[in-house]
Amino acid sequence: MENYLSTEFRRATPLFLEEARAKGRYRTAQRVFETLTPEQVVDEVKNSGLRGRGGAWFPTGIKWSFMPKEPLKGPSYLVINADEGEPGTFKDRQIMEKDPHLLLEGILIGSFAIRAETAFLYIRGEYKLAHDTLAQAIAELEAAGILGDAAFGTKRKMRIVLHRGAGAYICGEETALLNSLEGRRGEPRPKPPFPAVWGAFGRPTSVNNVETLANVPAILEKGAAWYKSAGTAQAPGHLLFGVSGAVERPGCFELPLGTTARELVERWAGGVKGGRRMKAFIPGGASTGFLPPDRLDVPMDxxxxxxxxxxxxxxxxxxxxxxxxxxxxxxxxSRFFRHETCGQCSPCREGSAWSDQVVGRFQRGEGRTEDFVLLDAIMRGSKQRTICVFPEAFAGPLGSAVKHFKDDLMAVSARRAAADAGSGAAAHGTASHG
Amino acid sequence: MSAAGQAGAGDRPATAPAAAPPDDLMSALRALPSRYPQARGALLPILTRLQEWRGHLTPADMRLAGELVGVAAADVFSVVTFYTMYRQRPVGRFPLGVCRNIACWVNGSEQLVATVRETLGIGPGETTPDGLFSLEEVECLGSCGSAPCLEIDSCYFEQQSPVSVKALLARLKAGAGDAAATLAAAHADAAAELRRARDGRP
Structure with missing residues (x-):
């Protein structure tokens, strides 16, 4: 399957409307608006097996099928989650900075599928360049009449509201994002009600990730069968994989789901920087934790x-x-998660801080074997006891460090304790909590 | 942290604490609530615009934002304190943010912080006595593929080194008279340099 997400990523400047239309952009959206019904779009996306690229991998077509159908009792909304903040993740940024109309065409088709006339694009505050690029691209669509009271000359109204966040990892959680969009603290909401029932401004809402929506135009253009020809049976299509950290050529690579971590690291990212050996790798962002190098042949799905x-x-x-x-x-x-917990649930607020303290003990050479019992108690005591899955996120690196690198943690702690005893110095350079 | 009440970047007013937003900003702010089904949706955009203008948010700014969207100042304060990008104190004309998260850290972000400390004599949370620079360590900026990253007012300077940071600081200092233009030019050059270094690789 040819690439369909990253075709413009090597550009120096964004692909704007005139050139984008010359490349065939918006032809699919126009055909959708003029000739298809929302059910047909949802069915095609369902059949394609597209799953959400924000990290939860929930089937997109099924999410859309939860939205109200005619007769509508009021507005429904599409909310785009562009609050990319999971450490190790920089894919949505490439789409928005280089190929804004790929995302915007996906937004138009997604809005059509769920019968929304307004889409709110929530972008993290730090992504100023992406924000300004999207603002320009949206203005182009308004001037061209693709957005407005008669989208593509049809009877449908369509508008996209670009909304900047203000710095909070938790706003990537969809209900925290909705609160933030409404001008509130970005605290996740208890579920149910789910967003399809009670979402943005109390209305039925589908929250979809940037990359997910960027997959949609190709699916509608080429069909579900084409889409399923790449990737795995349960997770079809391409993914924008990131490879970062200590590699020769870090970057964002479009490859089929199920590509091994080894191929990504060794072939595409050029292997470990400076020919060093690998200590560990993290497969999919901070919250997925550490894996030892002997797991590199795992398919990435x-x-x-x-x-x-x-x-x-x-x-x-x-x-x-x-x-x-x-x-x-x-x-x-641990310092990151301690900083980013929203603080509304005690097990998460306290658990993220306690676990950071315990990791700090190991770091300073004060680790004790009973600390492993304590860490386990903190993780068990916070997982599934809070409004959102943040404790599962901070338990990712913590639990995997204990599972795969327990001896290493003890050995480093003992070595630093011995070094301290020898020198009397207490300073260990890295990542100490202020 | 320095308590210097210096002006921020670009067109921020010289008498920051006392100044009220100019008329054109006020009319822009008044137009924001109608973009949302409920006026409160405009709260973050209003706060962001006010901070871009002043450099930080004062109690008067928060009261004003509350009046524009119809919520109490105390409620606005609880929102402001939730988000890391909102500042309640003046910072330097060039607020430096160095990412300390994993990919930047593995690629030497601590050396960037050390370089700023050596060059300017400030650590995280501090501002230079001349009010030009302040430093913060920040969490993941989504620049992991071009780490380490330093940001200034959300302008990213990527794949930095102690040498490039030293040159950047010197350039910003020399051009501080027109801070906004200097920052924009330095940012454009850094982006071009990054493209050359990466041969267009995303």
């Missing part, structure tokens, strides 16, 4: 990684080289 006890997440591989201690990398994460 949701089911295969689940069998490894982790998740595909966002597909952002991070390589940790020999010479970097797992405990120091784990502290980067």
């Amino acid at each position: 949701p089911e295969s990684l689940r069998k490894e006890g982790t998740m595909l997440g966002t597909g952002g591989i991070i390589v940790i080289p020999e010479g970097v201690e797992i405990v120091d990398a784990a502290r980067v994460f």
